[in-house]
Amino acid sequence: MNTKVGGKATNDEILLKHEKYLQRQRSVITYRMKTLAAKQVAITKKTNAVKEKIRKKHEDMRRVLDEDLRITLTQLDTELQATGKLVEEKMEDCYNLTQELDQELANIGADVKTQDSDIQLLQNAETEKRISETLKLTDPDLIQMDEFKNEQLLSLTVNLLVFIRSQVPVTKKLFQSYAADAVLDADTAHPKLIISPKGDSVTYTDTWQNVPETPFRFDTTLNVVSQRGFSKGRQYWEVEVSGKTYWELGVTYPSIPRSGCEEDCWLGRGKESWCVEYFNGGYAAWHGGVRHDLPLLAGRQFTRIGVYCSFPGGLVCFLGADTMTPLHCFCAGTFTDTLLQAMCPGHDNEGTNWKSLQICDASRSAPVL
Template identity: 50%
Template sequence: MKTHTHQECLKKQREAVKHRLKKLAARQSDITKKASLIRESIIQKYQEIQAALDEDLRTTLSHLDMEERAAVAALDGLMERSCSVIQDIEQDLSRLTVAMDQTETEPDTMSIFSYPEQQDMGTVDRVLDLLNRTDPNSVRLDEAKAEQILCLTGNMLLLIRSQTPIIKTLLKSYSSEVTLDPETAHPKLIVSPQGETATFTDTWQQLPDLPGRFDTTLNVISLQGFSFGRHYWEIDVTGKTYWELGVTYPTIPRKGTTEACWLGRGHESWCVEFFDGEYTAWHGGVPHQLPFTKRFCRIGVLCSFPAGLVTFLAADDMTPLFSFCAAAFSDCLHLALCPGHDHNGINAKPIVICNASSPSTDR
């Protein structure tokens, strides 16, 4: 009887897990569909922006083309008048040549004097009038207006550049001020008075052995913890050859040599590590090698509590590096940094939090 009851219990548990598995698969499908719809909407908006720019370019160029045609037509008219005068002069020259030839063969003929002087003067007046009316500099494009168009397009370009990458504008709006907690810093780390930098020192500082202080790993975490909304930080790692940075629950182990003390090696923290020219994302002790070789100067960290996401990116050009989905965070999160050993001076520079000028509210 007892065996039968246990069997029934296991069947119910199996059905419950199967039902949950079905729900998870449906949720996965739903997320894929939503992401696809969002992607299509974003693409459509970019296409509409491109279409609007293309139409504006067409309209602007059509105005320039119309003005060019008008100027070219005006010059065509002036050149046509000039050609007509040249043609008339050529005919007069031809008649004069014939008259002169006749004079040479018939010296007594006075035909050379039959060419009216007033006609000669008329031609001179006509040429002078033509030259006065066909000054090439009298026909021009409206260059001042063209400069204004260039100025407006330049302003448009500046506006677009100020708003792109769009992801940069968005993430900056999530910026949250943080300061490093010196009471958590390993004794070989010097935290600046403002709490914005952490620098390795080869000297073990005589500091109180507080419960929250890391005593093996070169870690320090932020004084502030966050438990809702979205938060974004940028960390300057310029000139460094080794570093780790990410976020952690306050429950991360601080003492001893356990692997979980290292950022990303336990389930309490998430991080990206740069070492020996390679980037690795860590969580739960599982490494994810990242396909990047460029040495980035700034690393961005985004925490989204609504989505349960921790996202890392190269803030230099907003290149996405890696995202972890925790589904739901079980505790508040602190920014966590490890500047690493100085490695004979090649990694001596500090790791720096690039705080925004003013803190933002949770979103």
């Protein structure tokens, strides 16, 4: 039997105390699991509620647009019907006159023998007058559409379309509010990369640049990262990729390996970074060395690629910014360090990949294709 020695607790007492501690903590962790499950249910419920509200608003917009279309087309149909009725009346006047002229032509032979010449001249004058008046009143140039009104209706409809396109996708308007500056750090760029003086573009060159050696420079992979990182909130930026056949874009922790031939130096090959890669028309997403092919995007070309990161949501999302087409989204969970913007312009790729990667002003929309 263990007893206290010099006022110290016995082994049994220590074990009993530790057992009680573990039991309490197990209860705490079990309760935490329940609260996490409840949190997931609550978030799902709130998300579904927002989705339903947005769906209903879109249905309302469709109803409003459908009603506006109905009213506009009814207005045009009403004028068309009125014009058609007028044309029919003029054609009827012409038809009645032709009937009268046919009758007169049939009576000419008898009238020559029986009528006085003065009466005949008078009748001829009246006929000529009727013909002249009818031709004057049925002149097609007198029947006009309200072309100004029609042009105004078309112009207003075009303006409405332009306005709607300027507002959608709504995710574009949202992401624009998260627009972040991205300035590339020339001291991290591989020696075969040229960084613009403003740090807003990177270009591959075959020539090894005379640059100072720093522990932060990538010496094997054609990478460069941003000067500043971010560790809270939401960030969105865009990069112009038009005319290129090979590139990689993403984010990375500062701890990404910078030197040596380890595969982790490449974007997305280690657990420190996330990226989307484009090569000869094909797209793939990378993280932790796991490749996710994106076959539905094969052959698609975008002018800009957008990158959205949410620290609260633990998200890294890539989009074709021209149309806000989703490319891939990583659910990263909790970020453990500052995130740096990262990019690789790729090698020359048989002479087809010399253009720069250009950082864009993400607060302004790219052209809609």
